[in-house]
Amino acid sequence: MELGKVMQQVKERDAAPAEKGEGLGGQKELEEMVLKAGLCTGCGACVNICPYQASYRDKTVTLHSCDLTRGRCYDFCPRTPADLGALQRKLYDESDITPELGAMRGFFITRATDTAIRRQSQHGGTVTALITLALREGLIDAAVLAGEGEGLLPQAVTVSDPETAGRLGKSRFVVSPTVAEFNRAIRTECRQIGVVATPCQALALAKMRTQSVTATEGGIEKLQLVIGLFCGWALSWRDLSTVLKEKMDLASITGMDIPPSRYHTLEVYTRGETIRISLDEINLCVRESCHSCGDMTAEFSDLSVGSARLPEGWETARQWNQVIVRTERGLDLLELARRRGILEFKEVPGGNLEKLKAASLNKKRVAATRPSVGNGSGDSYRQAG
Amino acid sequence: MSIDNEHKEGAEVLFMGNEAIARGALEAGVRVAAGYPGTPSSEIIETLSRSAKEGSLYVEWSTNEKVAMEVAAAASFAGLRSMCVMKQNGVNVASDFLLHLTGSGTRGGMILVTCDDPGALSSVNEGESRHFARLMEIPLLEPADFQEAKEMTRWAFTLSEEIRNIVMVRSVTRMSHASGNVVLGPLPPAGGTAEFLCDGPISDPEQGPIISAPVAEKHRLQQDKVRKAVSLFEKSLFNTYTGPKKPELLVITSSACRLYTREAVSMLAAEDRVGILKLGTTWPIPPALVKRYLTATEKILIVEEVLPFLEDQVKILAAEQVRETGIKTFFGKNDGTLPTTGELNPDLVAEAIGRILGIEPKTIPAAYGEKLRMLAGLIPRREQTFCPGCPHRASYWAIREALQRDGRGGFVCGDIGCYAMACLFPAAGFYTCKTLHAMGSGIGLASGFGKLGSFGLEQPVIAVCGDSTFYHAAIPALINAIHQDANVIFIALDNSGTAMTGFQSHPGIDINAMGNASPMVDIAALCKAMGAPVVVEDPFALKETRETLNSLMEGGGGLKVLILKQSCALSPEKKGKKRYLMQVDELLCKGDACGCNRLCTRIFRCPGLLWDRNKGKAQIDEVICAGCGVCAGICPAEAIRCEEAPVS
């Protein structure tokens, strides 16, 4: 399928605000269109704004029914109908917007210079280095991150201390209720908040930003920085636990990663060894909602970070990140990191951006074939690059 | 009120039907009375317990109806007069023993009193106990007024001794719970010695062992006894007739329906056209008597509640006697003249009689109807809910939230008790219970559901059960679930009393029906001894309870027990005492806005919480609030505050 056609499809799926119900729902609609339809990302945007929704494990649940016909839950949810193009134009410089990767001011290969940070990070430690820098420099006074919780579950936390933030690196492939934690954090003392977000979480935050102040009860202006993570999919906690439990002691797991697609594996690092599990098995654990997600690069962030692809091969590439800068704020932070010597930069190999665009487009293409109602799996999903 | 000392022979006193039954038993010299609480029967044992005395009357609330009947039967076997008391479905529980008891026969006069609940005013069924008389082949008596309730109960003991078998006395809600004047008879002197004579041969009804075998022989004997009862019934003064010699319509009725019929006939001013044959001995009906009245009329209407029981008997009789009585037209249940469900009332009966006789029933005057409607409008609307401060509201809140969080579609199997309301009413338990059947069936069903994992059932399975129900019928099912390794969380809602029926004692309480100290059986210890892991929580601690439940739903199979312990808000030690003084901080209360949408008054719905429409804020109704403090834990804005109440 060529680009124009895919974009048209994506547009058709995500646009058409009025007749598809943009801003026209409450919890009932949220339940019908998102939760029951298997489209919930678990981001938690609808949680901690009322007593009716809660995050539990990697799921968002309805505790009791609310009979309001309009609700913030519906407005904020990244899966309810919204005109994403309009949202993009509202939040980004129109001239920066690319059809494949969203707004883009620059594309970089970076990593943390601090090897201690790198050791505790997923890839090059760019995310952790930037967050600790932002905290240290007072650009933000709180960061909402996904630390390690119990038994494969991430734990969304708000931290103010750069040291603590430095210890919360690494990717957790089960969804974290990060936006729920953000909703809690805006009601606390902190004034400037940074969030590390998957694409769906970044979209929820963007939807919040474009609501009127009264609708959000104020506080959204505290959102000062969104660092997006590239994301191919997230895994269902229960399914993943079941698969891994058979193969290892869950307590011994120290991390996980997905090498480039030709390896077709999920690597699980345990204290003793690295266990490789075929993606055939892992694909069955992918959250239903991720199949309908067309955003691979967190297009609604200030800057987005993913794993790098380098001609030197995976062993080297895994020590680096690819970074898409989308906003002024994002660019300032990256430049500050360069000046302070927090990040080191590597020349972007030729063809990388094109490959990334192709991967991103592929996710959009697959998602576009899905109705906005989940209808079971079947396709297999490649990680970026 | 005690019904023995204050009231002397010959006095006329106002008695509730159940008190009249109790008085009848006392006048008969009953020595042992056992029962299990259940509306509308409970006041009989309660009343008797106030007259209980060492050596003259022993009264107990038994663990269940079958045990109650066994306890009473033992007294009969030892030569004492005894009775067992239960509501309609209790007879189902006792019926296994009853079948064998009726085969073996009794010695001291023994009666079974059952109180049925047509229309299920306080039951989850309108099962009928009358049919047990036919099924078990024992005489059945049904009082139609309060004096009769007393006399009939007294005579039932005599009849039982005459035929050496148990006799059934059946009441209904409108008889048990209504009141009327009763003239008292003498009370016999206390005393009587118990001895079980059992060394004689099996065939000796006086001194042999008491068993139902040899079956053929004993069964034949039992049927002889029934025939003897019928011959007494033919002359019984409990069967009465009022009306013309040759009525246009003969109504055959019994029990409370006699009153409805009388009123209906007078409403229609049809006294000279309708005859009422009221039967007090309703199984077997006395054939000669009934035949006499059948012969005198052409049309017969049988007025009884729920199923055709008299109607069937009368029609069989008429078929057998058709040569002598001639062909008749019958009206009743089978032809749809009267409904086969629910209670009857004078209007329904009047309509039926009016249709048969072609009389237009008098409608109520318009002004009167208008007044009625106006008065009805003045009655405040009350929804079915748990009391303020009820531990069940808190328990279900935690259970519901735990289930919703878990998100696998888990459900609760309900059981019998106040907590059963969670099946029916949103304000009581948030529709958490999804099944409701007999006592103890919650855990029985759960035990079954808990084994369906291999067929793909992934939903967590929870059974709830009150403390009294636990002892009554849950234990065998619980043992089954443990032994079969069923994946079930069994929640005992322990509110320390048989709260629903009025705080009768049960094995978990250290006082018995007679007010004496008695050993208690601890639920937690019992469950542990059966090998189940047991956790105890206070349901008022919502978050802890919820978290415990969620962790129980996770990891490993098998049966797990959670005891939610908190006394009933109406329990004697709590009633009228507030633990906290509650207040709503209006500045914090979110009101209608998205962010709360009146969670407290719309969902939680404790009657102690009010919604101030003008201010758009929640409020505490200080009169109603029980001061339990639970609502403070549900308000997302922390606007409901609790303050330790001063100890008075």
Ligand SMILES: Cc1cc2nc3c(=O)[nH]c(=O)nc-3n(C[C@H](O)[C@H](O)[C@H](O)COP(=O)(O)OP(=O)(O)OC[C@H]3O[C@@H](n4cnc5c(N)ncnc54)[C@H](O)[C@@H]3O)c2cc1C
């Ligand atoms: C579910 C998921 C899927 C991903 N899929 C891809 C992919 O397909 N292609 C690709 O190139 N990159 C993917 N990534 C991103 C990648 O794994 C790295 O996070 C990214 O390269 C940044 O590396 P880093 O060393 O800078 O991160 P680190 O310095 O280790 O920092 C990681 C940050 O991510 C946060 N975090 C961890 N888990 C979560 C979570 N579940 N939700 C929200 N925040 C979280 C942590 O709090 C931390 O701040 C994915 C990440 C996640 C969480």
Ligand code: SF4
């Ligand atoms: S996707 Fe996020 S906002 Fe939407 S229902 Fe799920 S948790 Fe709530």
Ligand code: SF4
């Ligand atoms: S694939 Fe999309 S929906 Fe799934 S976790 Fe990633 S960003 Fe969220």
